Amino acid sequence: xxxxxxxxxxxxxxxxxxxxxxxxxxxxxxxxxxxxxxxxxxxxxxxxxxxxxxxxxxxxxxxxxxxxxxxxxxxxxxxxxxxxxxxxxxxxxxxxxxxxxxxxxxxxxxxxxxxxxxxxxxxxxxxxxxxxxxx
Ligand code: ZN
Numbered sequence: 001x002x003x004x005x006x007x008x009x010x011x012x013x014x015x016x017x018x019x020x021x022x023x024x025x026x027x028x029x030x031x032x033x034x035x036x037x038x039x040x041x042x043x044x045x046x047x048x049x050x051x052x053x054x055x056x057x058x059x060x061x062x063x064x065x066x067x068x069x070x071x072x073x074x075x076x077x078x079x080x081x082x083x084x085x086x087x088x089x090x091x092x093x094x095x096x097x098x099x100x101x102x103x104x105x106x107x108x109x110x111x112x113x114x115x116x117x118x119x120x121x122x123x124x125x126x127x128x129x130x131x132x133x134x135x
Contacts, residue, residue: 001088005081005111005129006044006051010067010074014041014056021045021054029054033108040064042108053079053108077115079127085112088128092116104130 011017014032022028029043039062045052055076057065067076082088085104093099098117107113111129118125 001080001082001128003081004050005079005127006053006109007075008053008055008077008079008127010064010076011054011056012068012073014043014054017054017056018043021052025052031109034058035106035108037105038062038064038107040108044109077125077127079113079129082128082130085114085128085130089114097121106132 009017018029025045025047027045029045032041032043034041036058039057039059041056041058043054045054055064057063057068059065064076089099089102089104093102098120100115100117102114104112104114107127107129109129110132112132113130114128116126116128
């Protein structure tokens with residue numbers, strides 16, 4: 001894995017949280033994006049070389065809605081950038097991690113994403129993401 005790509009934070013109200021994080025970081029989010037297949041609306045902030053992704057559920061079946069129901073708002077996942085997501089999935093499977101989707105799916109921010117089950121990673125949902133080429 002190359003680096004932490006972003007930290008994902010589950011929020012109840014994206015608009016309110018956009019305002020809050022603008023106050024916190026001293027600058028606005030640079031984009032918003034809806035990922036319909038995941039039932040989420042996202043916004044992205046930059047803090048130096050690092051990114052923060054805020055996630056709001058767009059329907060009650062969304063994983064984000066379920067997360068907030070169980071745990072409340074807060075850090076939802078840590079995403080790591082990888083060069084070859086399929087090779088990384090294979091490696092991690094061999095190491096005994098539980099992969100939630102071995103077939104990468106399209107996530108926000110022009111990325112292919114795979115999630116690891118938090119039960120195999122000390123309770124932290126891990127996202128692997130690979131930049132999709134040719135935007
Ligand atoms: Zn993410």
